[in-house]
Amino acid sequence: AQSVAQPEDQVNVAEGNPLTVKCTYSVSGNPYLFWYVQYPNRGLQFLLKYITGDNLVKGSYGFEAEFNKSQTSFHLKKPSALVSDSALYFCAVRRDKIIFGKGTRLHILP
Amino acid sequence: EAEVAQSPRYKITEKSQAVAFWCDPISGHATLYWYRQILGQGPELLVQFQDESVVDDSQLPKDRFSAERLKGVDSTLKIQPAELGDSAMYLCASSSRVDQAYEQYFGPGTRLTVT
Numbered sequence: 001a002q003s004v005a006q007p008e009d010q011v012n013v014a015e016g017n018p019l020t021v022k023c024t025y026s027v028s029g030n031p032y033l034f035w036y037v038q039y040p041n042r043g044l045q046f047l048l049k050y051i052t053g054d055n056l057v058k059g060s061y062g063f064e065a066e067f068n069k070s071q072t073s074f075h076l077k078k079p080s081a082l083v084s085d086s087a088l089y090f091c092a093v094r095r096d097k098i099i100f101g102k103g104t105r106l107h108i109l110p
Numbered sequence: 111e112a113e114v115a116q117s118p119r120y121k122i123t124e125k126s127q128a129v130a131f132w133c134d135p136i137s138g139h140a141t142l143y144w145y146r147q148i149l150g151q152g153p154e155l156l157v158q159f160q161d162e163s164v165v166d167d168s169q170l171p172k173d174r175f176s177a178e179r180l181k182g183v184d185s186t187l188k189i190q191p192a193e194l195g196d197s198a199m200y201l202c203a204s205s206s207r208v209d210q211a212y213e214q215y216f217g218p219g220t221r222l223t224v225t
Binding site: 034036041044049051092094096100101102 | 114116150151152153154155166201203210211213214215216217218219
């Protein structure tokens with residue numbers, strides 16, 4: 001069975017510092033992995049995806065994510081956080097069905 | 111930039127009443143999804159359409175929920191009768207292809223409160 005875990009309910013980072021939002025998954029076969037961001041009273045917005053190829057994928061707003069097959073992880077990263085990055089972030093895995101994690105609230109402190 | 115439209119944005123209804131949500135996907139997107147997002151959780155897929163056909167409705171509570179996409183464009187999700195536990199955000203999303211590698215574009219959602 002497919003599953004995805006976001007172990008942190010909330011991550012607090014000072015503005016200008018690097019940020020990491022963690023995601024691990026369980027799926028049979030090769031996964032398709034996605035990150036989405038949700039701002040208040042808005043739908044989810046696509047950030048980036050891993051399908052195949054280079055383990056480091058780059059996406060919108062300066063975000064990137066690293067696919068690690070041995071650790072079954074797909075952590076979201078950004079070198080320098082902005083206050084405007086404060087939002088709810090969802091990791092999703094897709095293999096037959098799409099499964100979303102429960103979300104991690106990212107709070108960037110000015 | 112093209113967006114997925116949903117209406118209404120907010121809906122308050124009493125339990126046992128019927129309620130309906132509407133979604134208009136991005137023009138040309140053949141694949142349409144309905145999700146339910148309970149507060150503090152990620153979206154849960156209810157139903158997926160490819161054009162006018164249902165591809166996956168395994169998580170749709172069919173005793174009270176129904177969904178249709180008659181002409182393969184816009185879609186309606188209905189709940190009858192509504193129950194207190196149905197209070198949630200209902201999200202619609204579309205994708206240009208049914209291929210699992212394609213990302214989805216989400217609408218702003220309809221927040222349902224059942225009293």
